[in-house]
Amino acid sequence: MSKGITSRSEDYSQWYNDLVIKADLAENSAVRGCMVIKPYGYAIWERMQAILDKRFKETGHSNAYFPLFIPKSFFSKEASHVEGFATECAVVTHYRLKNDGSGNIVVDEEAKLEEELIVRPTSETIIWNTYKGWIESYRDLPILVNQWANVVRWEMRTRLFLRTAEFLWQEGHTAHATSEEAIAEAEQMLEVYADFAENTLAVPVVRGRKTENERFAGALDTFCIEALMQDGKALQAGTSHFLGQNFAKAFDVKFTSKEGKQEYVWATSWGVSTRLMGALIMAHSDDQGLVLPPKLAPIQVVIVPIYKTDEEKANIDGFVKNLQKELSGKDISVKYDDRDTQRPGFKFAEWELKGVPVRVAVGARDMQNGTVELARRDKQTKETVAQEDLANTIEVLLEDIQQHIYQKAIDFRASHTTEVNSYEEFKQVIEGKGGFVSCHWDGTVETEKRVKEETKATIRCIPLDAKEEEGVCIFTGKPSSRRVLFAKAY
Amino acid sequence: MSKGITSRSEDYSQWYNDLVIKADLAENSAVRGCMVIKPYGYAIWERMQAILDKRFKETGHSNAYFPLFIPKSFFSKEASHVEGFATECAVVTHYRLKNDGSGNIVVDEEAKLEEELIVRPTSETIIWNTYKGWIESYRDLPILVNQWANVVRWEMRTRLFLRTAEFLWQEGHTAHATSEEAIAEAEQMLEVYADFAENTLAVPVVRGRKTENERFAGALDTFCIEALMQDGKALQAGTSHFLGQNFAKAFDVKFTSKEGKQEYVWATSWGVSTRLMGALIMAHSDDQGLVLPPKLAPIQVVIVPIYKTDEEKANIDGFVKNLQKELSGKDISVKYDDRDTQRPGFKFAEWELKGVPVRVAVGARDMQNGTVELARRDKQTKETVAQEDLANTIEVLLEDIQQHIYQKAIDFRASHTTEVNSYEEFKQVIEGKGGFVSCHWDGTVETEKRVKEETKATIRCIPLDAKEEEGVCIFTGKPSSRRVLFAKAY
Numbered sequence: 001m002s003k004g005i006t007s008r009s010e011d012y013s014q015w016y017n018d019l020v021i022k023a024d025l026a027e028n029s030a031v032r033g034c035m036v037i038k039p040y041g042y043a044i045w046e047r048m049q050a051i052l053d054k055r056f057k058e059t060g061h062s063n064a065y066f067p068l069f070i071p072k073s074f075f076s077k078e079a080s081h082v083e084g085f086a087t088e089c090a091v092v093t094h095y096r097l098k099n100d101g102s103g104n105i106v107v108d109e110e111a112k113l114e115e116e117l118i119v120r121p122t123s124e125t126i127i128w129n130t131y132k133g134w135i136e137s138y139r140d141l142p143i144l145v146n147q148w149a150n151v152v153r154w155e156m157r158t159r160l161f162l163r164t165a166e167f168l169w170q171e172g173h174t175a176h177a178t179s180e181e182a183i184a185e186a187e188q189m190l191e192v193y194a195d196f197a198e199n200t201l202a203v204p205v206v207r208g209r210k211t212e213n214e215r216f217a218g219a220l221d222t223f224c225i226e227a228l229m230q231d232g233k234a235l236q237a238g239t240s241h242f243l244g245q246n247f248a249k250a251f252d253v254k255f256t257s258k259e260g261k262q263e264y265v266w267a268t269s270w271g272v273s274t275r276l277m278g279a280l281i282m283a284h285s286d287d288q289g290l291v292l293p294p295k296l297a298p299i300q301v302v303i304v305p306i307y308k309t310d311e312e313k314a315n316i317d318g319f320v321k322n323l324q325k326e327l328s329g330k331d332i333s334v335k336y337d338d339r340d341t342q343r344p345g346f347k348f349a350e351w352e353l354k355g356v357p358v359r360v361a362v363g364a365r366d367m368q369n370g371t372v373e374l375a376r377r378d379k380q381t382k383e384t385v386a387q388e389d390l391a392n393t394i395e396v397l398l399e400d401i402q403q404h405i406y407q408k409a410i411d412f413r414a415s416h417t418t419e420v421n422s423y424e425e426f427k428q429v430i431e432g433k434g435g436f437v438s439c440h441w442d443g444t445v446e447t448e449k450r451v452k453e454e455t456k457a458t459i460r461c462i463p464l465d466a467k468e469e470e471g472v473c474i475f476t477g478k479p480s481s482r483r484v485l486f487a488k489a490y
Numbered sequence: 491m492s493k494g495i496t497s498r499s500e501d502y503s504q505w506y507n508d509l510v511i512k513a514d515l516a517e518n519s520a521v522r523g524c525m526v527i528k529p530y531g532y533a534i535w536e537r538m539q540a541i542l543d544k545r546f547k548e549t550g551h552s553n554a555y556f557p558l559f560i561p562k563s564f565f566s567k568e569a570s571h572v573e574g575f576a577t578e579c580a581v582v583t584h585y586r587l588k589n590d591g592s593g594n595i596v597v598d599e600e601a602k603l604e605e606e607l608i609v610r611p612t613s614e615t616i617i618w619n620t621y622k623g624w625i626e627s628y629r630d631l632p633i634l635v636n637q638w639a640n641v642v643r644w645e646m647r648t649r650l651f652l653r654t655a656e657f658l659w660q661e662g663h664t665a666h667a668t669s670e671e672a673i674a675e676a677e678q679m680l681e682v683y684a685d686f687a688e689n690t691l692a693v694p695v696v697r698g699r700k701t702e703n704e705r706f707a708g709a710l711d712t713f714c715i716e717a718l719m720q721d722g723k724a725l726q727a728g729t730s731h732f733l734g735q736n737f738a739k740a741f742d743v744k745f746t747s748k749e750g751k752q753e754y755v756w757a758t759s760w761g762v763s764t765r766l767m768g769a770l771i772m773a774h775s776d777d778q779g780l781v782l783p784p785k786l787a788p789i790q791v792v793i794v795p796i797y798k799t800d801e802e803k804a805n806i807d808g809f810v811k812n813l814q815k816e817l818s819g820k821d822i823s824v825k826y827d828d829r830d831t832q833r834p835g836f837k838f839a840e841w842e843l844k845g846v847p848v849r850v851a852v853g854a855r856d857m858q859n860g861t862v863e864l865a866r867r868d869k870q871t872k873e874t875v876a877q878e879d880l881a882n883t884i885e886v887l888l889e890d891i892q893q894h895i896y897q898k899a900i901d902f903r904a905s906h907t908t909e910v911n912s913y914e915e916f917k918q919v920i921e922g923k924g925g926f927v928s929c930h931w932d933g934t935v936e937t938e939k940r941v942k943e944e945t946k947a948t949i950r951c952i953p954l955d956a957k958e959e960e961g962v963c964i965f966t967g968k969p970s971s972r973r974v975l976f977a978k979a980y
Binding site: 027029030031034035036037038039042043045046062063064065066067068069070071072074075076082086087088089090091092093094095096097098099104105107116117118119126129130133139145149150152154166168341 | 517519520521524525526527528529532533535536552553554555556557558559560561562564565566572576577578579580581582583584585586587588589594595597606607608609616619620623629635639640642644656658831
C-alpha cells in the first residue's frame with residue numbers, strides 16, 4: 001500500500017496531519033473545528049480512559065455527570081473565570097426550529113431562551129452551584145468527584161486532537177475542608193497524570209507549576225505536566241488546579257467546621273483530554289506511521305500468514321489458533337490478518353502504519369522449521385524465533401518495546417533540554433534545535449510577555465524539582481533564585 | 491434515619507421522585523430540564539454501560555465519536571426526521587460573549603454563526619454525512635459503529651431519568667450492503683437489549699414492532715422492547731430501527747456492489763439511554779427504597795458491625811477483613827460500614843434505601859456463636875447463618891435474589907396483561923388496574939389516535955411473537971389478523 005505520509009523532516013506539521021488521517025485515528029467533520037474520532041483512534045482513547053479511570057477510583061474518586069449547559073449568569077460569577085472563557089463560548093439562544101411556510105427550516109424566534117446557555121467549556125461553575133446543595137458540614141467533605149464529558153471551546157485555529165472546538169476529557173472537581181488538603185489533592189492528581197504519561201503513554205514529563213500568566217482562569221495555583229515532542233515543541237499534557245476558595249465564594253458554598261464555624265470550602269479541579277492522543281502520536285511515531293506503546297495499542301500483536309496452497313494455509317491456521325489462545329490467556333490482544341484480498345506486503349505496511357507493536361509472519365517453510373518471523377515496530381527490526389514458547393517470547397518483547405519507546409523519548413528530551421545563561425544563547429536554542437530551555441527569569445509577567453513576543457517561547461512551567469540557585473534573569477538581568485523552563489509550545 | 495419517601499399507594503409519581511432524590515441517584519440542576527447524575531446513580535449507569543458495551547463488542551461493533559453539533563441544513567435533509575425533532579432542538583447561534591462596557595456579560599452579536607448549529611438530539615444526519623466519506627465499495631461494508639454520548643431534546647415536561655432535556659445514551663449506527671443484512675442487524679440488537687433487560691436489569695420485556703404512527707422519525711421499521719412498571723404503565727426501554735435507504739439517499743451515500751453497480755447503502759440505528767435507570771427503579775423498588783438486582787448494584791454486600799467495646803470491634807474487624815477478601819476474590823463488591831458516627835439502625839435504613847441486595851450484621855454474640863445475621867433486601871427477610879463458608883452462602887444468595895426479583899416482575903406482568911375483545915372491556919382495564927391490554931386493532935393510524943384521545947392508551951407494540959388470529963378491531967369492528975398491545979405509557 002502507498003502510505004502517502006509526508007516525512008517529518010520535510011514538514012512536521014503535515015506529517016502529523018497525514019498520520020492522523022492515514023492511520024484512521026480521526027478526521028475533520030462538517031462542523032468547523034469539530035472532529036470525528038474514528039474507531040481505531042477511539043479504541044486508543046478508550047484504553048486511556050480505562051487506565052485513568054481505574055487510577056481515579058483507586059485514589060477515592062467517583063464519577064458523576066453534570067449538565068452540558070451553563071446559564072450565562074453562572075459563568076459571570078467568578079471574574080477571572082469568565083474573562084478566561086468568554087471569547088470562545090458556544091451560546092444556545094433558542095430551543096426550537098420551525099418551517100417558515102415556504103419549506104425552509106428556520107430558527108423559531110418565538111422560542112427564545114430567557115437566559116442564554118453556554119455549552120460548557122469546563123464545569124467549575126455548574127458544579128459549584130450544585131455542591132452548594134451537597135455541603136453543610138465538615139462531615140460532607142471531602143467530595144471527590146470526576147466527570148467524563150465533552151466540552152466546547154470555540155477555537156479559531158484548530159488541529160485534530162491538539163486543539164479542537166469540541167473535545168473529550170475528564171474533569172475532576174473536589175471540595176475540601178482545608179487549604180492543605182486541597183493542595184495535597186491537586187498534587188496527588190498531578191502525580192497520577194505524570195505516572196500515567198510516563199508508564200502508560202511512555203512519554204516523560206516535567207512536573208511543574210504554571211506562572212501567574214499561564215494559570216487556569218480562576219485558580220490560585222496550576223500544576224502541569226509538560227512533554228516534549230519530536231519537533232522540539234512542548235505540549236501541556238495535563239493540569240491540576242488549586243482553586244482556593246474562589247468558586248466557593250462565587251457560589252456561596254460554606255460548611256460548618258468541627259469547631260462549629262462557618263467557612264468557605266476549598267477546591268481543586270484537574271483534567272486531561274483527547275489532546276493526549278496528539279501527544280502520544282507526536283512523541284513516538286516515525287515516517288512509516290504510528291508507533292504505539294504496547295500498553296495502549298488496541299492490537300498488540302498482528303499475525304500474517306504467508307502461503308501458496310490451501311493445505312499450507314490450513315497448517316498455519318492450526319498453529320495460529322493455538323498461539324491466539326495462549327496470547328489471549330495473557331491478556332495480549334491479537335489479530336490474525338488472514339484476508340485473502342491483500343498480499344502480505346500490503347498487510348505489513350498497513351499494520352506498520354497503524355503502529356501495531358509486534359508482527360508475527362509465518363509461512364510454509366517456518367512451519368517446517370518450527371519458526372516464525374518476529375518484527376518489532378519501534379526499532380523496525382525482525383528476527384527468526386522458535387515457535388516453541390512463542391507466547392512468552394512475545395510477552396517479554398512487548399515489555400521491552402514499552403521500555404524502549406520510553407527510553408528513546410527520555411534520551412530525546414535529555415538531548416533537547418538546554419541550560420542557558422544569556423538571552424543570546426536563549427534565542428539561538430529556541431530558533432535552532434528547540435526543546436526545553438532552562439534559564440533564570442525575573443518573575444514578572446511583563447518579562448514573560450516580552451520574551452514571548454520576541455521569540456514565541458513561553459514559560460512552560462517552574463519545575464517542581466527546581467533547585468534554589470542564585471542567578472540573573474536572561475532578559476532583564478534582575479536577580480532570580482530558580483530556573484524555569486521555556487519552550488515553544490502546542 | 492427518617493426516609494421521607496411517599497408510599498406507592500399514596501402517590502406513585504411522588505414515590506418515584508422521592509426515591510431518586512433520597513437514594514442519591516440524581517437531582518434537578520439549575521438548568522431547566524437537565525439533571526445531575528450523582529455518584530451513586532452514576533455508578534449504576536456505569537455498570538449498565540460496561541455490560542452493554544461488552545455485548546456490542548462481542549457482536550462486532552466498535553465505538554467512535556461524532557460531533558455534538560449538527561448544521562441546521564443537515565437536519566433538514568431527511569424530511570420526516572426534521573419534522574420529528576424540529577420542535578425540541580437546542581440551537582447554537584453565537585460563539586462568543588463580551589463585556590458590554592458596564593460590567594455585564596452579554597452575547598457578542600458580532601460573533602453570529604453563518605449557519606446555526608443544532609445540539610444533537612440523535613446523530614443519524616452527522617453520521618451519514620461522515621459515512622459518505624468512508625464508503626466506496628462493498629468491501630467497506632458493513633460499518634458497525636456505536637457512540638456513547640449526551641443528547642439534547644428540549645422536552646417541556648421533564649422527570650428525572652425518564653424524560654430530561656439532556657440525557658446520556660448510546661446510539662449504534664450501522665451501514666450495510668443489503669436490506670436483509672440491515673434488518674438482521676436491527677433484530678440482533680433488539681435481542682441484545684431484550685437479553686440485557688431481562689438478565690441484567692431483571693425486567694421482563696415484550697419484543698415488538700412499533701406502528702407507523704409511533705415509528706422513529708426517518709425509519710422504515712422500529713423494533714422496541716416494552717417493560718411494565720408497578721403502576722401498570724408501560725415504559726419503552728430500547729429501540730432498534732431499520733432505516734432503509736432513507737439516510738443514504740438524503741446524504742447520497744452509495745457503494746459499488748460486487749456486480750459493479752452503484753447502490754444506496756442500507757442503515758440501522760439503535761439506542762438505549764439513562765431512561766433505563768427509571769425503568770430499573772420503577773420495576774423493582776418498594777416503599778422502603780430501592781431494590782437493585784445484584785448484577786447492577788454498585789455495592790452488593792454491606793457489612794455492619796455491632797459492638798460495645800473496642801475489643802469487640804477489633805474481633806469483628808478481623809473476621810470482616812477475611813470475609814471482604816473472600817468476597818472480592820469472587821468479584822462481589824462489598825462495603826464495610828464501620829462508621830462510628832452512626833448507629834446500626836441508621837445504617838440498616840440507609841442501605842435499605844439504597845437497595846444494597848445483601849446485608850451482613852455481625853455482633854459480639856455472633857462472634858461467639860460463629861454466626862452472622864444475613865438480610866436480603868428484596869424479600870426484607872433475615873436469618874442467622876454460619877460464618878463458615880459465608881462467602882459461598884452469599885454468592886448463592888445473590889444469584890437467588892437476581893432470579894427472585896426477575897420472577898416477581900414476570901408474575902406482576904402476567905397478572906397485568908389482559909386480553910380483551912370489546913372496547914368496553916378495554917376501557918375498564920385501562921382505567922382500572924392498567925397494564926398491557928392485548929386486543930385487535932384495524933391497523934389504521936386514525937383508530938390508534940382516536941383510542942389515544944379517549945383513553946390516553948397507545949399501542950406499545952405489535953409483539954414479534956403475536957400469532958395470526960382472526961378477530962375484529964375493538965374500536966371499529968373492522969377485521970384484524972393479529973393482536974397488539976395497548977397501555978398507558980411513560
